[in-house]
Amino acid sequence: MKKLEPLAPEALYRRCDPGQFSFTTTAELADHMEIIGQDRAVQAVRFGVGIKREGYNLFALGPTGLGKHTFIRRFLESQAAAEPLPADWCYVNDFGEPHRPKALRLPAGGGARFREDMAQLVEELRVAIPAAFDSDEYRLRAERLDADFNERQEKALKELGEEASRHDIALLHTPTGFSFAPMKKGEVLGSEEYGKLPKEQQDKMVQLVAALEAKLEKILRKIPRWRKERREKHKALNREVGMAAVAHLIDEVKEAYAGEPEVLAYLDGVNQDVVDNVDDFRKSQERPAALFGPPQEETDSLRRYRVNLLVDHGNSKGAPVVFEDNPTYQNLVGRVEHMSQLGTLVTDFTLIKPGALHRANGGYLLIDVYKLLSQPFAWEGLKRALNSRKISIESLGQAYSLISTVSLEPEPIPLDLKVILFGDRLYYYLLHHYDPEFQELFKVAADFEEQVDRSAGNDLLYARLIGTLARQEGLLPLDREAVARVIEQTARSVGDAEKVSTHMESLTDLLREADHWAREAGRGAVDRHAVERAIAQQIRRADRVRDRMHEAILRGTVLIDTEGARVGQVNGLSVLELGNFAFAQPTRITATTRLGDGNVVDIEREVNLGGAIHSKGVLILSAFFAARYAKNRPLSLSGSLVFEQTYGGVEGDSASLAELCALLSSLSAVPLKQSLAITGSVNQQGEVQAIGGVNEKIEGFYDICRARGLNGGQGVLIPGSNIKHLMLRADVVEAVRQGKFQVYPVRTVDEAIELLTGAAAGEPDAAGHYPAGSINQRVSARIASLSEMKQKYAGLARARNKGKEPKSR
Amino acid sequence: MTVADDIVIRRILVALDTSRRGAAAVRAAAELAAAVQAELLGLFVEDINLLRLADLPFAREMGLHSAASRPLDFAAVEQALRAQAAQVERLLARAAERQRLRWSFQVTRGQVVAEVLAVARDVDLVVVGKAGRSIGARLGGAGHREAARGEAVPARRPLVLVFDGSEPAARALRLAARLAREAGKALVAMIAAPKNADYQRLREQVEAVADPARQRVRCHQVKAAIGDVCRGARGVRAELVVLGAPGDSRSAQELVDSLLEAMDCPLVLVR
Incomplete structure (x- = not known):
């Protein structure tokens, strides 16, 4: 039996050599603004931003904290600065359809100017129009119209009156009209005198009055028509005077916007509307204070000439880069606000507010996909805008009939922008799977790596990155040792000695905390000690549960042996991850075997505490037994496997090697050393395969052994393929160096069982027989005997059944 | 007073x-x-x-x-x-x-x-x-209302005095001169004098009371008494016409009758 050597301490931790750095502290290093090791993502971003085609929006995927946002934002800002300024957008009143405000496009900066020009125009109109109507010209012409009207009706009535007076009849006012009265000497004839008149004269008088009344009626019936004519003439006059006052003022504004046909069309509309409503400008400027509601700035009627400047690029440089932190539906597509007036909600185009799409139009919009998806209707709203390439402001309340009040349908604004979503890979794949529109709209995925290779070149880049972050955060510079320690720690955090983490958030946290401890210790730079302390404190803050669990083992509540040897019992290792802190503890795994029909019973599985991968690992064990020990006969073995004292689920196949060793021990009746713990998965050939969390597992067992006192024989068996992942704690490495603890890399189950039992596993000879006394020979013999036993029982059963047969017929 | x-x-x-x-x-x-x-x-x-x-x-x-x-x-x-x-x-x-x-x-x-x-x-x-x-x-x-809508300055309408040198007319002159002065209005004196010499004399009398240096005074010669006064008064849009009441009631009646017929502003008769 060849003795398997434990790993040398150097293999347990890959140091970063501070000697490779020529700087004293990171303060000497130039900034490194580029993201490290993200070539794939960087290329994708460059491609996605560069391609100007519909649907080529970006999805930056990867865990939060990688620096995706910072990188893309910085990249876009440098890119956008060279891109043309997008247009300004204004909403103005549509005089034909006031509920559908018009969108006006103006060159950057033109919006604010246009708003000023319109305000100025209204101010000027408010002076010019009353002045025009106050002029003598207007006054005389208006009076002339009245005089004409009065003259016309007076003349008609006067003629009638004269005709009547020729017959001694007067036209008189009554309180409500006119009447004809017979006169005598300037006074109305009394009824007595009338009575004295002869009958013919009376009749003649009545006839005369009747004839005059008929004429009067004709005149009176004409008066409304004359009045109407006069009203129309007044209107025409008002229009003419208004037109003269307005036209040259509006023409001045039009000159300034000669190149903007839409603005010119709007100004024509303004011209027409002002002329139609000159009275609004003639109203007294003094108004009584409003009793209710806010004080009114100007008469409501003049609000309609305002310009609602929605997007103003007057002070912008290049294309906009907008990050919408709260991507609600309304914050994205904009909204129409309402104001309360005497208890009712009213609105107009001046209350249209822009959304992020408006602000980012012509540039780039950055949104966190999780926030976007957690806001009702926001995702749908964004897709609708991208699909239609228009921003339509629609109120959700209205769309779902939640409120019923006056609202607007603003004219949609053309949309041309690139949207960059950020988020976990999960969201990308879920959206890709479930939303058919997603792949049409987000054709470019920028997939960010969590880790990058450790190499001398990358170490220096990393050092510069650390220096840059320290400068940006206002931290003390780091010395060489500290940088090396930080790099080692990031390798540990990804659980790989050959990689470093690209997780900027946790890196920055570590730097900030190391800075804190360095300052507390009164250092001028962050040294290795400060970094160590920061790491230790991070663990200390998070390890309450680990302490409790280890305590349960040390106090004997959870049974774990670290000495002696037992048949069918082995120390497995399981990892727990709570928050962002992972730790491991040993778990006792036991196996029992008996005569059966070839199955290994996974008790965890039977009670639904085992996951699918764990079950797969156990089923592989059955196959391993059958393939190795019962090639030519039925496997008549039944085994049971238990994770003792676990009260939650078990998942993963990293315990299958341990389980196999426990079964072999049970079958061979050779005890296993309890001073060793074992992790690794195994395949049907008995080869050991890599597992995750190897560092935590080793440290978990070490912590228990150290607490009980290291006896020199303790250690952990790990898959050989996990050696490259080792970044063990300094105290573990030191214990190994002193020979108090060992880490054994194993490649096959035979190597593992030899270490655990101290007995040879045994190689089969040409005939397939194992050497006597070896573990494999014992197992093989036991399985053969179980098989024979089964055959014997089967023969007995057949004989019994034969005897019974005639009776049963 | x-x-x-x-x-x-x-x-x-x-x-x-x-x-x-x-x-x-x-x-x-x-x-x-x-x-x-x-x-x-x-x-x-x-x-x-x-x-x-x-x-x-x-x-x-x-x-x-x-x-x-x-x-x-x-x-x-x-x-x-x-x-x-x-x-x-x-x-x-x-x-x-x-x-x-x-x-x-x-x-x-x-x-x-x-x-x-x-x-x-x-x-x-x-x-x-x-x-x-x-x-x-x-x-x-x-x-008339229609034409005058939005009219800003009724103060510009002058006072009209009908003056023929008689005793009541002299009283009317003094009253009118003072009223015009106090209200800051122009005084238009319609001087009834068929002969130019008479007009000059009467005019001097008017200007002795209503000094053109101190107030705005305009004099017009009226040859045929009443009709011209009326036309003149309407032409300048008089706010008030002031005249001395003739002594005998008959001529007073005729005068008032004809003035009322033709004018559209109040008439002040000074006795």
Whole structure:
């Protein structure tokens, strides 16, 4: 039996050599603004931003904290600065359809100017129009119209009156009209005198009055028509005077916007509307204070000439880069606000507010996909805008009939922008799977790596990155040792000695905390000690549960042996991850075997505490037994496997090697050393395969052994393929160096069982027989005997059944 | 209280009806009365002609706006006149109370102008705010409002003085000059003088009282007395026409009659 050597301490931790750095502290290093090791993502971003085609929006995927946002934002800002300024957008009143405000496009900066020009125009109109109507010209012409009207009706009535007076009849006012009265000497004839008149004269008088009344009626019936004519003439006059006052003022504004046909069309509309409503400008400027509601700035009627400047690029440089932190539906597509007036909600185009799409139009919009998806209707709203390439402001309340009040349908604004979503890979794949529109709209995925290779070149880049972050955060510079320690720690955090983490958030946290401890210790730079302390404190803050669990083992509540040897019992290792802190503890795994029909019973599985991968690992064990020990006969073995004292689920196949060793021990009746713990998965050939969390597992067992006192024989068996992942704690490495603890890399189950039992596993000879006394020979013999036993029982059963047969017929 | 040294105004008569001019006259009279702390006398004359007419068996009335003919009966006319009187009284009461004036109101029945002049014998000043017989003045109101909508400055409407050099006219001149000065209004003097020499003389008299250096004064020569005054007053859109009341009642009646016929602003007669 060849003795398997434990790993040398150097293999347990890959140091970063501070000697490779020529700087004293990171303060000497130039900034490194580029993201490290993200070539794939960087290329994708460059491609996605560069391609100007519909649907080529970006999805930056990867865990939060990688620096995706910072990188893309910085990249876009440098890119956008060279891109043309997008247009300004204004909403103005549509005089034909006031509920559908018009969108006006103006060159950057033109919006604010246009708003000023319109305000100025209204101010000027408010002076010019009353002045025009106050002029003598207007006054005389208006009076002339009245005089004409009065003259016309007076003349008609006067003629009638004269005709009547020729017959001694007067036209008189009554309180409500006119009447004809017979006169005598300037006074109305009394009824007595009338009575004295002869009958013919009376009749003649009545006839005369009747004839005059008929004429009067004709005149009176004409008066409304004359009045109407006069009203129309007044209107025409008002229009003419208004037109003269307005036209040259509006023409001045039009000159300034000669190149903007839409603005010119709007100004024509303004011209027409002002002329139609000159009275609004003639109203007294003094108004009584409003009793209710806010004080009114100007008469409501003049609000309609305002310009609602929605997007103003007057002070912008290049294309906009907008990050919408709260991507609600309304914050994205904009909204129409309402104001309360005497208890009712009213609105107009001046209350249209822009959304992020408006602000980012012509540039780039950055949104966190999780926030976007957690806001009702926001995702749908964004897709609708991208699909239609228009921003339509629609109120959700209205769309779902939640409120019923006056609202607007603003004219949609053309949309041309690139949207960059950020988020976990999960969201990308879920959206890709479930939303058919997603792949049409987000054709470019920028997939960010969590880790990058450790190499001398990358170490220096990393050092510069650390220096840059320290400068940006206002931290003390780091010395060489500290940088090396930080790099080692990031390798540990990804659980790989050959990689470093690209997780900027946790890196920055570590730097900030190391800075804190360095300052507390009164250092001028962050040294290795400060970094160590920061790491230790991070663990200390998070390890309450680990302490409790280890305590349960040390106090004997959870049974774990670290000495002696037992048949069918082995120390497995399981990892727990709570928050962002992972730790491991040993778990006792036991196996029992008996005569059966070839199955290994996974008790965890039977009670639904085992996951699918764990079950797969156990089923592989059955196959391993059958393939190795019962090639030519039925496997008549039944085994049971238990994770003792676990009260939650078990998942993963990293315990299958341990389980196999426990079964072999049970079958061979050779005890296993309890001073060793074992992790690794195994395949049907008995080869050991890599597992995750190897560092935590080793440290978990070490912590228990150290607490009980290291006896020199303790250690952990790990898959050989996990050696490259080792970044063990300094105290573990030191214990190994002193020979108090060992880490054994194993490649096959035979190597593992030899270490655990101290007995040879045994190689089969040409005939397939194992050497006597070896573990494999014992197992093989036991399985053969179980098989024979089964055959014997089967023969007995057949004989019994034969005897019974005639009776049963 | 004196307006000018020799004019003492203790009582002001305001003759009214429910027309727009009536309301303007109440306002003007109340302001005047407040300025000189005089007592305000309101008068409403029930037109005897109307009542007589209503008593005739065939009397009919043609609606002003409806142009429909309907029988006219005495009781209805009487009731309508009473209602107008009540309305006028309310108007006067409101104006007087606003200015804190002593006031009274009476209703008489008779020939309108004669009754007004009869009552006017006991007062110092008459403000006439009645629609005359002119139909046009009644119908014209609405159209005028339309043209004047949005009009900013009623203050620009001047006071018109009719001046012929007579004793009452001189009093009228002093009153008008002072009123115009205090209200910051222009004074337009219509000087009734067929001959140019007379005009110059009368003009000097006007300017001696209303000094063009101290207030805005414009003089116009009026050759044919009354008709021109009326046209002139309408042309400048007078707010108030002030004139001396002729001594004999007959010519006063004719003057008032014809002025009322043609004008659309209150008339102030100074006795």
